[in-house]
Amino acid sequence: MNKLIKKLFWEIFPKNKEEWEKYFDWCIHYSKIFYPVGMLLNIYATIMLFLTELLIYSLVILLFPLTRIELRIHANKARKQRKKNND
Incomplete structure (x- = not known):
């Protein structure tokens, strides 16, 4: 049987x-x-690209204000520390 399959x-x-x-x-x-499989892979790749871009843009939109707030807090702490050291 195995030889038959190899042949x-x-x-x-x-x-x-x-x-x-x-x-x-x-x-x-x-x-x-092959054509339908290629089309399905193309659709899948397009969806994954869209989701990745959506995730990146969401993170940028969510994290940009947080980093600005964090920078403002850090600047206020540094300003208070300088004021305290100068007094």
Whole structure:
């Protein structure tokens, strides 16, 4: 049984580089399976890119005011410390 499967695979798969190139060209241009899979992967990649950009923009929008507030607090503490040291 195992030898039969190996023989079948050796008969199915291309033997040399030219046959492989011919096979892949056929897959790209004429296969009914590769095109829908490629389209689904393209849709998936677009959705992931959108979600990543949305996450980044959300973080920037949320963190920018927080960093400004933190900077203001730090500046006030430093100003009070300088005032205290000068007195």
